[in-house]
Amino acid sequence: MRRAALIRTGGLALGLMAGLVTHAQADTAAAVEATLGHNGLNLAINQRPDGHAPISVMGDHRHGEGEVMLSYRFMHMKMEGNRDGTDDLSTQQVLANFAVAPLRMTMDMHMFGLMYGVNDAMTAMVMLPYVEKSMDHVTGMGAFFTTESKGFGDVRLTGxxxxxxxxxxxxxxxxxxxxxxxxxxEKDDTPAMANAQLPYPMQIGSGTYDLLPGLIYNGYSETYSWGAQVSGTIRLDENSRDYSLGDRVRFSAWGQRPLAGWLSVSVGVDFQAWGDIDGADAALNPMMVQTADPTRQSGNRTDITFGLNTIVREGTLAGNRLALEFAVPVHQDLDGPQLETDWTITFGWQLAF
Ligand SMILES: [Cu+2]
Known part of the structure; x- marks a missing residue:
């Protein structure tokens, strides 16, 4: 039964007969042909749950000419405990060198996305994040305090x-x-100062124009799909507070398997590396806390990822995609002390029309 369903997705003609094609551009045969190009498989792949990469991967697919996709992602990241290199540090070890030790941090990101198929060879994408951060600390005197920041982040335009x-x-x-x-x-109250400029990791944007180059490969068979992405973030200038965040590089690879016409599972690996900060915000004292020291910000991390993709195949909600992905680090090398990442979860909704 499952195999029959998968084979059905393999051919456009059968897919049409089964009433599975719900995209708007399927209205006319000419539009269908324009979307498909020289073969009939692409539209069928687009309708598979694994036709999109695991949800934490952005810009993994293109759209046919005139097609629009709306998306929303919610990402929650949990960081707790400090590390230097690959060694865990106790709070006491951090406080031996600083007046304040971060204990844990959470970051919630709501990411709103819009994709548009300019033509069959190019898709444009706009992404707008809304970010909320919270960091708990303890001072050498034993006082606990929390700082918070939130707001719309850096808008990304991608082709x-x-x-x-x-x-x-x-x-x-x-x-x-x-x-x-x-x-x-972003500012908040600390024991040392009311309404203090918050350290680098608590800011919402980079303050700089950044280049975002990337390359994505996707492969498909009837029963599996796989892919890989390499991407970078290159800071082009210094921001208005006289620093620029470190450049970043990211490599992800994943494999997916459809379990049903509407459900696929994925497993993958995600490597990220980032550099130190150039320059410094004059309002921050690097002796006070590690997060204010521009030379203690670089590192790299390798996560293993597990994901689920779903797509509604029929009915009035046809085409809606829901996906979930969980990432857990297997290796972290931080130029610390830095807070270490415990896990990240990403939920997403997508709809093309
Ligand atoms: Cu899309």
């Missing part, structure tokens, strides 16, 4: 350009820019 495409393999370039729309002037 995805087809480089190579067959019915089973797709490669495209991501070329994007991040705009400095997020605040770098």
């Amino acid at each position: 995805m350009v087809r480089l190579y495409e067959t019915d089973r393999h797709r490669l495209h370039l991501n070329a994007g820019v991040s705009l400095p729309t997020g605040s770098i002037k």
Whole structure:
């Protein structure tokens, strides 16, 4: 039964007969052909749950000309305990060098996305994040305090350009820019000062124009799919507070398996590395707390990821996608002391029309 369902997704003609094609551009045969190009498999892949990458991967797919996709992601990241290199540090060890030790941090991100198929070779994407951060600390005197920040982050504009495409393999370039729309002037009360400028990791934006280059590959068979992405964040200038965050590089690879026409599971690996901060915010005292020291911000982390993708295949909600992904680190090397990441969960909704 499952196998029959998968085979059905393999052919456009059968898919049409089964009433599975719900995209708006399927209205006319000419539009269908324009979307499909030289073969009939692409639209069927787009309708598979694993036709999209695991939800934490952005810019993984393109759209046909005129097609629009709305998306919403919610990401929650939990960090607790300090580390230097690959060794855990106790709070006492951190307090031996600083007046304040961070204990834990959470970050919630609501990411709103819009994709538009400019033509069959290029899709444009806009992403707007809303970020909420909270960090708990203890002072050398034993006083606990929490700082918080929130607001809209840096807007990202990206173009995805087809480089190579067959019915089973797709490669495209991501070329994007991040705009400095997020605040770098977040303040909160600390025991040392009321309304103090918050350290680097508690700011919402980078304050700089950043280049976002990337390359994505996706491959498909009837019973599996797989993919990989390499992407970077390159800071182009110094922000208005006289620093620039470290550049970042990220490599992800994943495999997915459809379990039903509406459900697929994924497993993957996600490596990220980031550099130290250039320059310094003059309002921050690096002797006070590690998060205010521009030379203690670099590191790298490797996560193993587990995900679920679903797609509604029929009825009035057809085309709606819901997905969940959980990431847990297997290796973290931090130029610390820095808070270490415990886990990240990402939930997402997507709808193309
Ligand atoms: Cu999309």
